[in-house]
Amino acid sequence: MKDNVLILAIESSCDETACSVIENGRNILSNIISSQIEIHKEYGGVVPEVASRKHIENISDVVNEAIIKANVSCDQIDAVAVTYGPGLVGALLVGVNYAKGLSYAWNKPLIGVNHIEGHICANFIENKDLEPPFVCLVASGGHTHLIYINDYGKYEIMGKTRDDAAGEAFDKVARAIGLGYPGGPLIEKKAKEGNETAINFPRAVIDEDTLDFSFSGLKSAVLNYIHNKQQKNEEIIAEDVAASFQQAVVDVLVMKTMKAAKLKNCKTVALAGGVASNSSLREALEKECKKNNYVFLKPSSILCTDNAAMIGCAAYYKYLKKEFSDASLNAIPNLKLAD
Template sequence: MAYFDDMRKRVEVLRHKDEIIILAIETSCDETSAAVVKNGRTVLSNMISSQIELHRRYGGVVPEIASRKHVEMISPIIDEALEEAGMGFEQLDCIAVTFGPGLVGALLVGMSIAKALAYALRLPLVGVDHIEGHISANYIAHPELEPPFLCLVVSGGHTHLVWVKDYGEYSLIGQTRDDAAGEAYDKVARALGLNYPGGPAIDSIAKHGNAEAVQFPRAYMEEDNFDFSFSGLKTAVLNYLNSLKQRNESYNVADIAASFQQAVVDVLVTKTIKAAQKIGVTRIAMAGGVAANSSLRECMKQKAQECGFELYYPSPVLCTDNAAMIACAAYYSLMKGKIHDLSLTVEPSFSNIVSSRTQCG
């Protein structure tokens, strides 16, 4: 309690500083990342250690292996982030960390070291929702961007439409009812014999295929409903491949990849545009790993221009899991006086944003 009382006093001082330096830690899945960010939007360092090659042989992330790798890499990554930024621990003003959602073992690694640093250095601790972090990546990529706007958060674990009303103020407009888009990409890629992660693999080979070769289903569900469902599409692709194999017929991998991807993109773009029109925003943003998909970017850009929306999305490195986006989100929490005490725990299956559901129909 003494620590938290001291930190609340410190935050009141920090909120009047011209420069606030935040060290952020992100270990929600299979990237170990640490970043040093000034005033939420100026990235001084953003170090990322990827585990893709480690998990590729298994066709997906193995939680136990991911956790052990985080333990191995977290201290060196923090040291690299500070060195790249030209900073020492004594120059930091705040420690930020992802509390969830994500893999419980992975999250615990980041949480443990963040708490230790906050306590030892007597610095405020800010826990950040991973989805909020992805949304905040757009603030780094586009310094002119401010709320309100609608954000499509689309990755291996998440597919959400979030109405960003203000910094730290969100309403969930739609979410996946089953598989996230990125999860469907991984499963279809595995069935096609492509490498993990499936998103980049399918995006690459789809450029050489015919997106109209196979008419896979699009799940739009009820009128004015902005939820997503990709399980049926995934099953349709798997059934199609199985039927061809049973008849001993060959198939063009690029055509199937392109047709599957177009089905995903059509749903994501259509629902995003309709939701933006429904709530009356003028700006649309995208975030998350699948937001780096070239077809999604191209189609969303075209449709946004046709409908008069401004479109924003981060650079590919900021679409992946990274600590810079966590620092950005933490900065705006800090500016509102929102900090955490040392009882903060990881929430592998919980998101503050997802819990704030708004009916838009």
């Protein structure tokens, strides 16, 4: 095995077209992200067909920019990695087919990567000395998972959402109080001006024997609160709604994560995914970890969003095990991380 392994990785699972060149899994040589947020804002959310078309328009330029910024040639690349699920099927197909084309043209191994695994691996990039085992909360627009990472590539799903993901709930509540899209950053900004104890929104626990999440009831409670206020012609203080909703989400995420760590007797807790950039969640989880003498890890904001560096990191450990894909690799929109 050569000393320096260079992997070119592509990510196109939703509305970011991204490409990265990463060295030995943890050293980023380039990490290019082309976001479609401004395009989808007018629709109030991601439109799958529009996202797919923009990926097609952007992917060649993004890949070329990543190669130029990394200052490498295709001959130096050891493998091509790509997200093949979960995500929007049309968006995934753009990345998968482009990666297969590069793999064939360059005669390099192809490595398919699970998007959720990529989010977890963002912590390896941010924390160079991190080694399994650890517990990770992955919270994003499409996923809310509590995962025990026993070893590289070995995952145990301890809990997951039964309905809305945390990020999805943020988007829907933001829309309800007139903040627009994307909901997460807008809710967080508005919440800083509000009172988190002003409204007693429910904390869905489901039952004591599960670490699963449910945010649909909380979302409904917020919508009902707004409708009742409107019917009574009473003032709705958006700042208080945002702050109280956000706190309800954070309380449940932190409580379940700490419970998972204690069940595994695991002293290291990590965050990942788009919602992981929420400052209230980061601060609350860090506070609880300090209280219990746990190590708390979090990626920088750029590694919380969808990016290709995290995909390259996950692919590196597959490369070491020679876990390669062939030309039959296909997009799997509902791909699972573990059974």
